[in-house]
Amino acid sequence: MNQEEAKKKIKMLSTQLEEHNYSYYMLNTSIISDFDFDMLMKELIDLEQDFPEFASINSPTKRVGGEVSKGFKTIEHKYPMMSLDNTYSIEEIRDFDTRVRKRLDEAEIGGSDLLRYVCELKYDGVAIGITYKNGEMVQALTRGDGVSGDDVTANVRTINSIPLVLKGTDFPAEFEIRGEIYFPHKAFAELNKLREEEGEPTFANPRNTASGTLKMKDSAEVAKRNLNCFLYSLSGADLPYDNHYDNLMAIKEWGFKLPYVISKPTDIEGVASFINEWDVGRKNLEYDIDGVVFKVNLKRLQEILGFTAKSPRWAISYKFKAERASTVLNSISYQVGRTGAITPVANLEPVLLAGTVVKRASLHNADQIARLDIRLNDTVYVEKGGEIIPKIIGVILEKRPSGSTPTEFISTCPICSTTLKQKEGEVAHYCPNEDGCPPQIKGKIEHFIARKAMNIDGIGEETIELLYDKKLIADVSDLYTLRYEDLIELDRFAEKSVQRLLDGIESSKQITFEKVLFALGIRFVGETVAKKLATHYLSIESIRAASLEELVEVEEIGEKIAESVVRYFGDEASAALVQRLQAHGLQFKMIESDLELKSEKLKDLSFVVSGVFETYSRDELKAEIEANGGRNASSISAKLDYLIAGDKMGPSKLEKANKLNISIISESDFNKMIT
Numbered sequence: 153m154n155q156e157e158a159k160k161k162i163k164m165l166s167t168q169l170e171e172h173n174y175s176y177y178m179l180n181t182s183i184i185s186d187f188d189f190d191m192l193m194k195e196l197i198d199l200e201q202d203f204p205e206f207a208s209i210n211s212p213t214k215r216v217g218g219e220v221s222k223g224f225k226t227i228e229h230k231y232p233m234m235s236l237d238n239t240y241s242i243e244e245i246r247d248f249d250t251r252v253r254k255r256l257d258e259a260e261i262g263g264s265d266l267l268r269y270v271c272e273l274k275y276d277g278v279a280i281g282i283t284y285k286n287g288e289m290v291q292a293l294t295r296g297d298g299v300s301g302d303d304v305t306a307n308v309r310t311i312n313s314i315p316l317v318l319k320g321t322d323f324p325a326e327f328e329i330r331g332e333i334y335f336p337h338k339a340f341a342e343l344n345k346l347r348e349e350e351g352e353p354t355f356a357n358p359r360n361t362a363s364g365t366l367k368m369k370d371s372a373e374v375a376k377r378n379l380n381c382f383l384y385s386l387s388g389a390d391l392p393y394d395n396h397y398d399n400l401m402a403i404k405e406w407g408f409k410l411p412y413v414i415s416k417p418t419d420i421e422g423v424a425s426f427i428n429e430w431d432v433g434r435k436n437l438e439y440d441i442d443g444v445v446f447k448v449n450l451k452r453l454q455e456i457l458g459f460t461a462k463s464p465r466w467a468i469s470y471k472f473k474a475e476r477a478s479t480v481l482n483s484i485s486y487q488v489g490r491t492g493a494i495t496p497v498a499n500l501e502p503v504l505l506a507g508t509v510v511k512r513a514s515l516h517n518a519d520q521i522a523r524l525d526i527r528l529n530d531t532v533y534v535e536k537g538g539e540i541i542p543k544i545i546g547v548i549l550e551k552r553p554s555g556s557t558p559t560e561f562i563s564t565c566p567i568c569s570t571t572l573k574q575k576e577g578e579v580a581h582y583c584p585n586e587d588g589c590p591p592q593i594k595g596k597i598e599h600f601i602a603r604k605a606m607n608i609d610g611i612g613e614e615t616i617e618l619l620y621d622k623k624l625i626a627d628v629s630d631l632y633t634l635r636y637e638d639l640i641e642l643d644r645f646a647e648k649s650v651q652r653l654l655d656g657i658e659s660s661k662q663i664t665f666e667k668v669l670f671a672l673g674i675r676f677v678g679e680t681v682a683k684k685l686a687t688h689y690l691s692i693e694s695i696r697a698a699s700l701e702e703l704v705e706v707e708e709i710g711e712k713i714a715e716s717v718v719r720y721f722g723d724e725a726s727a728a729l730v731q732r733l734q735a736h737g738l739q740f741k742m743i744e745s746d747l748e749l750k751s752e753k754l755k756d757l758s759f760v761v762s763g764v765f766e767t768y769s770r771d772e773l774k775a776e777i778e779a780n781g782g783r784n785a786s787s788i789s790a791k792l793d794y795l796i797a798g799d800k801m802g803p804s805k806l807e808k809a810n811k812l813n814i815s816i817i818s819e820s821d822f823n824k825m826i827t
């Protein structure tokens with residue numbers, strides 16, 4: 153492909169992908185399959201790698217992330233990011249309306265007659281200001297202190313519902329659009345499920361997690377989390393309309409996601425009924441809101457009203473009352489998870505809250521206990537906001553019994569009495585007795601048998617409990633020594649269920665290596681990472697032999713994961729467990745038929761392929777490298793062995809390879825190497 157062709161093709165693919173993205177995320181219709189979408193994306197990624205001179209900063213490939221920032225630059229806002237005055241009752245809203253009318257009347261322009269309010273929801277997320285120039289996203293800043301914010305552009309580019317390039321031509325040459333980045337309930341639940349599988353502590357609250365996610369250094373991680381965004385205001389010199397409502401409607405035409413709920417009632421009674429409607433309606437939304445916002449519609453009136461030091465005089469928020477109750481803390485118990493993480497749980501005097509009886513609330517960790525200074529027999533407030541799990545938000549100090557003492561976090565494991573540890577940089581306490589602490593052992597077995605892991609039928613949490621208590625299993629390898637005679641003795645087992653369990657265990661020996669690797673429950677090695685490691689290294693021996701430096705070279709394997717893998721295989725008990733499982737016949741390498749090597753001629757050699765080839769497509773060539781024991785590297789670095797140069801290879805690659813003294817070979821040189 154020559155330069156001209158590549159440029160055209162890149163442009164065409166970008167437009168196509170952005171169109172598909174738009175129909176999927178904005179219109180909720182998909183025109184092509186996920187697979188075809190991925191293929192188009194891959195084609196574009198490859199082309200941009202070969203012709204980096206045509207890779208736009210707002211290419212759809214930026215949606216998958218990949219940019220890793222060391223820190224975030226702080227940049228001054230062009231228009232300061234103010235906050236809103238809060239109110240908590242309809243009376244206060246009526247007062248606001250009276251104040252607005254009075255000021256407008258004083259201006260003697262008949263403003264009162266022109267006054268209309270736009271009602272919106274108050275999304276509970278993180279504020280963002282995004283600047284577009286000539287239809288392209290150029291910058292996204294967090295609120296920061298309101299005067300300057302952090303540049304999180306690379307991360308914001310991964311949010312699928314925010315356009316990178318605008319549709320049509322009817323937008324101002326330069327403008328800033330503001331909105332709220334939030335975690336949809338579904339994406340938040342999926343993230344927590346994944347973390348549970350990976351043995352990581354789950355997140356408590358969608359807003360804080362959205363805020364944390366936006367500040368992650370690796371944008372590829374952000375891309376995986378499926379954040380979303382609602383946009384609620386425009387600033388700039390030549391906006392299309394003289395009022396907020398019409399401007400908001402216009403952004404839809406440019407490809408932005410408009411909030412679904414906006415109304416423009418004719419009087420203050422309409423405003424009041426909007427409050428009542430959404431105080432109830434919010435429970436059925438797929439995201440959290442913490443109130444509603446009212447804004448004066450006409451820009452001209454907004455200008456007359458102006459600002460106080462902190463907030464506009466033309467807008468106000470009404471905050472919903474979170475449902476709250478007070479009750480007494482009876483005790484704190486401590487749960488031990490699969491990874492040994494300790495979670496403190498408050499046991500409360502049962503109390504009715506938002507229609508359900510609340511008896512327990514998570515206290516998360518030692519920091520949270522200290523922050524609340526919560527003590528035994530304290531009377532506390534429990535609250536249910538948008539979230540499902542109730543939380544303790546404070547202590548009623550006046551009701552504290554005299555002589556109470558601060559809560560001391562336990563120092564030993566409540567189950568096995570081992571002294572607890574804290575890992576550097578983490579707030580959680582851990583019980584380090586991984587192989588001897590019953591809940592950790594049982595948790596690991598539960599993880600092992602799960603559907604996404606070994607998928608063993610006929611066994612559940614209670615059976616594991618029973619088998620463990622009867623000393624029939626002490627770790628996952630013991631599952632493979634269970635005998636019919638042992639099981640039929642047990643109360644819960646009839647002939648049929650014993651057979652089902654034994655069959656399930658037997659057929660798990662055919663489960664593929666990547667799932668076995670996931671089933672081992674190595675910290676931070678979730679499903680995707682396990683798959684990556686398995687297909688890259690092909691066998692447990694090669695993973696075990698890999699050094700930290702080699703592991704981080706693998707796509708998607710960061711330092712945290714690499715360290716955890718090295719730690720796992722360095723541990724004698726884990727090594728012995730793997731050996732026992734191997735002896736029982738589990739799959740510890742990728743199945744031969746998939747991966748039979750043609751030769752080992754390229755063993756320990758790494759390659760980058762670039763350009764167009766005569767006898768292979770690029771993918772065929774890559775497959776040929778692997779089939780002969782070689783490795784495909786993702787980019788040119790000093791460690792690379794060979795660059796296979798095809799026709800029309802991008803000049804920058806050639807230059808880089810020359811600079812680093814890398815051997816550049818042709819297709820026919822390569823063929824000689826493997827024959």
Ligand code: IVH
Pocket residue numbers: 233234235236237272273274275276278279280295331332384385445463464467469
């Ligand atoms: S308008 C001058 N509209 O609430 C401030 N803000 O407390 C104009 N928020 O920082 C803000 N939903 O992050 C506006 N529909 C909405 C909003 C909204 C949520 C947030 C926003 C702002 C904070 C103010």
